[in-house]
Amino acid sequence: MDKQRKAFGAHVLALPFPSQGHINPMFQFCKRLVSKGTKATLAITNYISKSTSLKSSTVTVDTFSDGYDEGGFAQASSIDECLERMEAAGSKTLAELIQKHQKSNNPINCIVYDSFLPWALDVAKDFGILGACFFTQSCAVNFVYYYAHHGLLTLPVSTLPVEIPGLPPLGLPDMPSFISVHGSYPAYLQLLLNQFSNVEKADFVLVNSYYKLEEKVVDEMTKVCPMITIGPTIPSFYLDKRIENDSNYELNLFQLDPSSNCIDWLNTKPAGSVVYLAFGSMVYLPEKQIEELAMGLKNSNFYFLWVAKASEQEKLPKKFVQETFDNKGLFVTWSPQLKVLSNKAMGCFLSHGGWNSTIEALSLGVPMVIMPQWTDQSMNAKFVEDVWEMGLRVKADENGIVRREEIEGCLREVMEGEKGKEMKKFTNKWKDLAMEAVCEGGTSDSNINDFISKLNN
Structure with a gap:
């Protein structure tokens, strides 16, 4: 057991929100971790597992239940019901998944969870393991939601332009739509604001961006949470080419056009x-x-x-x-x-x-x-x-x-x-x-190395 732990180092369980645009960035991050000697397991919902043949030669793929095993989100009568059921079923089956791995030679010592699933951090803490919140949107957008969640940006917005440290002055049309059009999709807005409901308890905050792209806002956000940039999370073939056979996202929930040339x-x-x-x-x-x-x-x-x-x-x-x-x-x-x-x-x-x-x-x-x-x-x-x-x-x-x-x-x-x-x-x-960010010694590459180092200590 000790030899295998030494060979793999840390074992990360990655839990994305069950949609293609959230799964793929986290899957790519897992590939980066594996390329650096860390074991990574990607947990997808039972429904997505049935809907696609997601395979990887390096990343282990496992499943959990979001409460909609047969029809996915289409089964839900509303977004509110969907989120409540996902938290209840997800917390239970995530715990079962952790327990399964804890009995193996490579127990999990960190959960990287999508920021849309803050309840996953509570599960991680129940097991005494580290929790890393993973944001799939830009730092700038996340900071606006952070301000709204903490009441630093009053909704509905009445004073323009909106001035937030690290960001340019923002008019109403420049804001995320759930804020600029007050009252639209209130459940989605709550989902986005809830990303910050317990983020201060997270051991790490990871963002799919790179430092030079959002330098000013990254500097401001790191003052309020332990945030590090680990992107861009696109296949290595299009950037540094350091990960072998990494030329696509693996997951595609939509049928490719067989006649397309x-x-x-x-x-x-x-x-x-x-x-x-x-x-x-x-x-x-x-x-x-x-x-x-x-x-x-x-x-x-x-x-x-x-x-x-x-x-x-x-x-x-x-x-x-x-x-x-x-x-x-x-x-x-x-x-x-x-x-x-x-x-x-x-x-x-x-x-x-x-x-x-x-x-x-x-x-x-x-x-x-x-x-x-x-x-x-x-x-x-x-x-x-x-x-x-x-x-x-x-x-x-x-x-x-x-x-x-x-x-x-x-x-x-x-x-x-x-x-x-x-x-x-x-x-x-x-x-x-x-390219510079993900190449050896770049900011994102160094951040990922620091993340792995902290997991192993």
Whole structure:
């Protein structure tokens, strides 16, 4: 037993929130830990385990129950019910999972838990093991929620601009949507504020970002919690290439389009000539917005690769596909996004601005046009445009629709305008700094080494 403990060192149990955008960053972090000699076990829900064949040659995969083993979140009648049931079932089955491993040759000595699951820290403390809170959103967004949770930012917001240390002055449209649109999705807002309900008891606070990207806010946040940046958590193949065979995220809960030849299609296009459109797995655009997007693309006359669900493709204007195909555009229902963004043909990423997509674009040096929809996306757009200066945020009309002229104008500016030329300088800067962060001796790499060292002592 002692020999095996010595061989593996610490054993980390990683507990992500059960959605693809939360599982993949934590899975990638586990791969980093394993590459440095630490044993890591990723715990996914029974439902997700049934829904996908998640396998890894290095990270152990185990399961727990969130109370919705047969149908996932779709079984829940409300988000409130879902969260209550997840805490009750999750606390019980997480404890059982820990007990199982404690009887093995490699007992768990740290739980890395998603910040959406603060009850996991209580379970860890019951067993006398370390707890590390893992934030999947940016430091800036997390700090806004921290201020709101502690009453340092009064809701609804009435005084503008909002001034928070480490952040630029924020207008109402720059804030996360659950704060800027007061009363919208109150259960989700409570979920986000509850991330900080017991974070002061956590032994570590890990964030999927890198220091040079959010230097000012990181410096401020470390004054109030033991926070360290460990990102960007994208496969090593696209950064330092130090982890063998790490070229994708492993988990995909959405069916890849078997007929898609998007990479072959991109390979036929000139360098920097293609606009890539993808709005994540949770965004559903209204028919009018899809029409405006389509016509903005058509009028711009750029090549485009559009990831659109079958239900969204049905909303496209009649004859649009036929009129624009002529080798100008390609529609797919899902794409290998990292391969797409790293392709030489990529010129611009038209995105909803979710954090995973944003940090991928930053890490791969792709300028963005952001059309935020909800949650953290509006604040990510603020930073992309005004702080990192590697993209533009589109402006919606009084009905919340982004018109074709606005879409066309932003695409032209990024693809061929003077601002676009300046943006490319900044995208290269952030790409280089992302690489620097994870390479040996970089800030994120050093932080992970310190984390592992503390686990082993």
